Amino acid sequence: MNQQIVFVTGKGGVGKSTIAAAIAFKKANEGFKTLLVELGDQSFYREFFELPGVNYQARSLRKNLDVVLWSGPECLKEYAMHLLKIESLYRLFFENKVSRTLINVAPGLPELSVLGKITSGPRKHGPTEPYDFIIVDAYATGHFISLLRAPRGMAKAIQYGPMGEQSRSIDQTIVDPNICKFYYVTLPEELPMKETQELHETLKNEFKIEGQWILNRILETNLKAKDLEKSNLGQKTKINFETYLSSVLDRQEKVIQKLKDTSVSWQELPFLVETDPYKLVQTLSERLK
Amino acid sequence: MLQKNLFSDVKILVCVGSGGVGKTTLAAALGVMAAQQGLKVLVLTIDPSKRLAQTLGIEGTQEITEVPGQKFKGQLWASVINHQKVFDDFVRKAASSANKTGVSVSAERILKNKLYRQLSTSLSGSQEFTALEMLCSCHESGRFDLIILDTPPAKHAMDFLKAPQKLAALFNEGIAQWFRTPQEGAGFFANLLHSGTRQVLKTLENLTGADFVRELADFFLNIEKWQNKLEQRILQVHEMLVHPQTQFCLVTSFDLAKLKEAESFAKEIRKNGYHLTSVLLNRVFPDWILPEAAETSEDPKKIEIYRLAQLLRFYYEHRLELYAQFERKLSGDVLVMKLPDYVEPVSDLDGLMLIGSQLEF
DSSP, rough: OEEEHHHHHHSSTTOHHHHHHHHHHHHHHTTTTEEEEEEEESSHHHHTTTTTTOOOSOOEEETEEEEEEEEEHHHHHHHHHHHHHHHHHHHHHHHHHHHHHHHHHHHTTTHHHHHHHHHHHHOSSSSSSOOOEEEEEOOOHHHHHHEEEEHHHHHHHHHHHHHHHHHHHHHHHHHHHHTTEEEEEEOOOOOHHHHEEEHHHHHHHOOOOOOOEEEEEOOSOOGHHHHHHHOOOTSHHHEEEHHHHHHHHHHHHHHOOOOOHOOOOEEEEHHHHHHHHOHHHHHHHHHHO | HHHHHHHTTOOOEEEEEEEEEEEEEEEHHHHHHHHTOOOEEEEEEEOOOHHHHHHEEETTTOOOOTTTTTTOOEEEEEOOOOOOHHHHHHHHHHHHHHHHSHHHHHHHHHOOOHHHHHHEEEESSSSHHHHHHHHHHHEEETSEEEEEEEEOOOOTTTTHHHHHHHHHHHTTTHHHHHHSSSOTTOOOHHHHHHHHHHHHHHHHHHHHHHHHHHHHHHHHHHHHGGGHHHHHHHHHHHHHHHHTTTTEEEEEEESOOOOHHHHHHHHHHTTTTEEEEEEEEEEEOEEEEEOOOTTTOOOOHHHHHHHHHHHHHHHHHHHHHHHHHHHHHHOOOOEEEEEESSOOOHHHHHHHHHHHHHHHH
């Protein structure tokens, strides 16, 4: 099968990384060779899954599933090595203070290197990864938009030469719905919903990307807000549990109703109380559609 | 009494923490608290929710605005940081002070550079720099007793403080040097050095194309002119940040990952000479009263309410345990404040005052 890429983003604190891991678990459980990718230079999964380390070389997390941490400079290094082939030329280029600085700061270069690496399989360009699925625990919304804009911005600025060509090819790949899928993780709360709405519109208008929403931490119950009694609402502190529950359910019901009224594709995931990370992610993966 | 400690002898309060912990709202609430105590205070926010922006009177404006409808002993002012504007302004200012003649040419040239135009707001460190640049100029204006800064969302809280140095690297003289053709008679060593870098540039050109290298050269040669100005500014920013009257408030919330992050951040912040004086734990505990036990009840509704209450209580108790561990690890002189998990998001002035009154020390 052709390699598929899944990007997972969302506002900070909504459970984006946990959901990305759950999607990866699901694909791995279905028998696909899966790679879970973290971006940046610090790993969340190392702490979360209590691993001895997560870095540029893939490490096995469980059957069919590897985890990896990719940063801009490292991706660029590997790419340059792949193209240059000659060790001495590579050394001259990289083991040089000015050039190292340049790689870190040149506008757009780190973003492009990371996206280039992620899409190298479908584009058949550069060093590729032998996986059926690449699940990317991407940056939070704002940074994620900057990341996606980088290839297009670069392609506009640079018309000719390999940089222009690669930028265009990356841009075409990320907007191809047969190759890349996007998930926006959100919570039934005001701020995350607003941010997700803005993200959805930006990506739709600029890239024609239609991401799927994942409404996380839904309190599952057969109770309805209207069945519950509200008391002492004038006071904002020390309310009884039923009043609290009624507010939570009311907010939840409104958000779900709002989503039902749109053409957005979405699914719910439950609020779980589980302290074992593997069990938590496994349970969530079983609930994913 | 403790509330007073938070602002006494403080000129700048920087709220730091990773994304999604409620920094913006809390920065505004601290602003309200300070204004209630009689200070003239400015809250610089990054990306307030629509309703919070409306409350602060800063929706759709980039000006520093007096918050409407306030009846405080002091005064509350607010502003949103517009990164593109602050950055462009800085470029213009830096260019004009760098060169008294033909200045605007170089500022306009950089503003017209294709790479800058496409990518300036995503330059690494630029958002952090603009936040600090605005803080610095507001501080210098002397208009306020206290400025509270809300910081940009970052995956890791430390990124914020490292950013200006990272940006400074952009303006590094060495890089521009690299793209310059050597002048005739530059001497043997200069030429030797250049032949080395030429090879590197050639490699970069093979990888990326001549067009890219040309734009890059244009970019670096143009910004080189304000290297001095930028370095000066970064030094000023640093001095401002390590000054004893500049204090840091670390905002953090629920999950284990965020707490681990906060823990390492608290360490880093002190190691680097900044003054971390308070930690705000947001959404720590629910402020509701548990329902009576439902074991004896046969009403399915009551049983379900009780089940959910137990579920949530277990969840919060687990979190409280994590918080207790976190607090033990923070050493003595830090003020730890706790806030309950609100039912409705807070966005009006009354709500902000309520937060202040509910801070548990």
